Amino acid sequence: xxxxxxxxxxxxxxxxxxxxxxxxxxxxxxxxxxxxxxxxxxxxxxxxxxxxxxxxxxxxxxxxxxxxxxxxxxxxxxxxxxxxxxxxxxxxxxxxxxxxxxxxxxxxxxxxxxxxxxxxxxxxxxxxxxxxxxxxxxxxxxxxxxxxxxxxxxxxxxxxxxxxxxxxxxxxxxxxxxxxxxxxxxxxxxxxxxxxxxxxxxxxxxxxxxxxxxxxxxxxxxxxxxxxxxxxxxxxxxxxxxxxxxxxxxxxxxxxxxxxxxxxxxxxxxxxxxxx
Amino acid sequence: xxxxxxxxxxxxxxxxxxxxxxxxxxxxxxxxxxxxxxxxxxxxxxxxxxxxxxxxxxxxxxxxxxxxxxxxxxxxxxxxxxxxxxxxxxxxxxxxxxxxxxxxxxxxxxxxxxxxxxxxxxxxxxxxxxxxxxxxxxxxxxxxxxxxxxxxxxxxxxxxxxxxxxxxxxxxxxxxxxxxxxxxxxxxxxxxxxxxxxxxxxxxxxxxxxxxxxxxxxxxxxxxxxxxxxxxxxxxxxxxxxxxxxxxxxxxxxxxxxxxxxxxxxxxxxxxxxxxxxxxxxxxxxxx
Numbered sequence: 114x115x116x117x118x119x120x121x122x123x124x125x126x127x128x129x130x131x132x133x134x135x136x137x138x139x140x141x142x143x144x145x146x147x148x149x150x151x152x153x154x155x156x157x158x159x160x161x162x163x164x165x166x167x168x169x170x171x172x173x174x175x176x177x178x179x180x181x182x183x184x185x186x187x188x189x190x191x192x193x194x195x196x197x198x199x200x201x202x203x204x205x206x207x208x209x210x211x212x213x214x215x216x217x218x219x220x221x222x223x224x225x226x227x228x229x230x231x232x233x234x235x236x237x238x239x240x241x242x243x244x245x246x247x248x249x250x251x252x253x254x255x256x257x258x259x260x261x262x263x264x265x266x267x268x269x270x271x272x273x274x275x276x277x278x279x280x281x282x283x284x285x286x287x288x289x290x291x292x293x294x295x296x297x298x299x300x301x302x303x304x305x306x307x308x309x310x311x312x313x314x315x316x317x318x319x320x321x322x323x324x325x326x327x328x329x330x331x332x333x334x335x336x337x338x339x340x341x342x343x344x345x346x347x348x349x350x351x352x353x354x355x356x357x358x359x360x361x362x363x364x365x366x367x368x369x370x371x372x373x374x375x376x377x378x379x380x381x382x383x384x385x386x387x388x389x
Numbered sequence: 390x391x392x393x394x395x396x397x398x399x400x401x402x403x404x405x406x407x408x409x410x411x412x413x414x415x416x417x418x419x420x421x422x423x424x425x426x427x428x429x430x431x432x433x434x435x436x437x438x439x440x441x442x443x444x445x446x447x448x449x450x451x452x453x454x455x456x457x458x459x460x461x462x463x464x465x466x467x468x469x470x471x472x473x474x475x476x477x478x479x480x481x482x483x484x485x486x487x488x489x490x491x492x493x494x495x496x497x498x499x500x501x502x503x504x505x506x507x508x509x510x511x512x513x514x515x516x517x518x519x520x521x522x523x524x525x526x527x528x529x530x531x532x533x534x535x536x537x538x539x540x541x542x543x544x545x546x547x548x549x550x551x552x553x554x555x556x557x558x559x560x561x562x563x564x565x566x567x568x569x570x571x572x573x574x575x576x577x578x579x580x581x582x583x584x585x586x587x588x589x590x591x592x593x594x595x596x597x598x599x600x601x602x603x604x605x606x607x608x609x610x611x612x613x614x615x616x617x618x619x620x621x622x623x624x625x626x627x628x629x630x631x632x633x634x635x636x637x638x639x640x641x642x643x644x645x646x647x648x649x650x651x652x653x654x655x656x657x658x659x660x661x662x663x664x665x666x667x668x669x670x671x672x673x674x675x676x677x
Contacts, residue, residue, distance in 0.1 A: 118485075126485040138499050140508070143515060158526065232614045235654065235656045236417035236653065237637065241640075266410065344617070361510065369503070
């Protein structure tokens with residue numbers, strides 16, 4: 114809702130907001146800029162902002178030296194796999210809770226949420242041990258399973274709040290018009306449910322991509338995703354600012370773009386419907 | 390329309406999710422509980438038998454326990470204060486009419502999508518490095534001596550990094566709440582001559598109280614278990630060893646599983662106390 118304000122006031126708002134916005138964004142901007150500098154210019158004193166010799170050499174070096182593509186691929190498989198699996202498990206559950214609620218639906222929902230509150234470090238060793246026993250340590254399969262489980266409560270919740278908004282009356286109307294059960298689901302419910310499912314997938318991808326407890330503790334060289342790839346730069350290698358920046362930029366770019374599309378759904382997904 | 394048939398169908402549809410989560414909760418939890426009562430040193434003899442409550446006593450009486458509780462409270466408390474206060478101010482600002490509102494919002498939200506290892510490393514090296522960091526240049530520009538952030542002001546540095554990551558979350562949720570404010574009430578108050586500070590205190594803040602509570606509770610749960618930010622910056626030195634990090638060290642670094650598991654049980658209890666409050670609020674919104 115637009116409110117009437119004087120142009121001067123609006124200009125002032127704009128100025129302050131942009132200044133603060135750019136300040137908050139600055140670390141990301143600086144990382145992106147530094148990734149295009151040479152190592153010498155990256156630590157130039159005073160720092161160079163825009164006027165340096167732009168180069169993409171760092172990106173090549175990072176790829177050659179640390180096999181970036183393998184980590185990227187691991188991230189894609191782990192985030193994508195856990196999301197896909199999670200949605201497959203969660204859609205029927207959320208669906209039935211939204212459309213055939215029982216007395217226990219609320220308790221089940223809250224209980225699911227409570228599993229999310231379990232601090233990961235409290236169960237670190239058991240999971241570690243189970244992973245060794247089952248041969249899952251440092252495998253993508255293992256991480257797909259764990260990340261699916263930690264995000265499942267959020268996926269169920271988010272889908273539930275979306276499904277809940279689908280009017281049930283419309284089903285009865287369709288039935289009156291002679292729709293079969295299959296037609297009902299395919300032509301009436303699915304089109305209404307797809308946007309909710311899509312935003313849930315988006316949020317789950319973001320959370321899985323950035324997860325940095327299990328991915329750091331349960332992987333080594335083989336199945337490590339980008340979180341682990343970046344953590345390996347915490348050794349003295351991190352002192353090469355330009356290369357660190359290039360690696361960082363490559364690690365965050367895909368999810369930064371996805372994230373911007375999903376900012377509205379973020380609130381719903383992360384507050385479990387408590388703030389809409 | 391809920392016939393018995395659709396009820397049992399519903400139960401079958403729910404089963405996979407419920408069974409998976411039940412297993413995910415019970416199996417590791419039972420194991421942690423079991424280990425916490427054992428003397429269990431995988432690299433030095435393995436399971437050496439029943440230990441009673443010894444691990445629990447030793448965990449809290451070790452010299453690193455209280456400092457870790459203190460560090461945890463400082464970090465969680467510090468980040469909460471910073472993000473809630475700045476979040477409220479930012480939400481109010483972003484709600485004002487301006488040019489390029491959507492773009493500013495994108496800029497403000499961006500840090501939330503940066504993976505923790507990246508933000509920790511970027512801050513550590515490119516901003517907090519005492520020689521080449523941006524902050525060091527800034528300090529020198531104003532004629533001050535650059536600070537060795539992660540050793541001299543380690544807790545503040547971690548709070549800064551984590552606040553930067555979580556400010557977008559707080560802002561976004563508070564902005565959603567601000568936008569549902571009753572404009573007419575606010576305008577009426579303005580016409581009655583209520584100064585803006587009073588309007589903020591008596592109308593806006595009470596309206597935001599629920600969103601603020603939700604922000605505090607959800608962030609607390611996530612902040613109690615921050616890991617990567619410490620793992621790649623200080624590794625728990627300089628007084629930044631949180632409870633989570635201490636347990637991690639006991640379990641995986643010194644491989645004292647019994648002791649670490651007892652610590653894990655403490656952490657679980659702590660998290661559950663916070664969770665209880667959150668669940669109440671969420672539960673209420675389910676009824677509405």
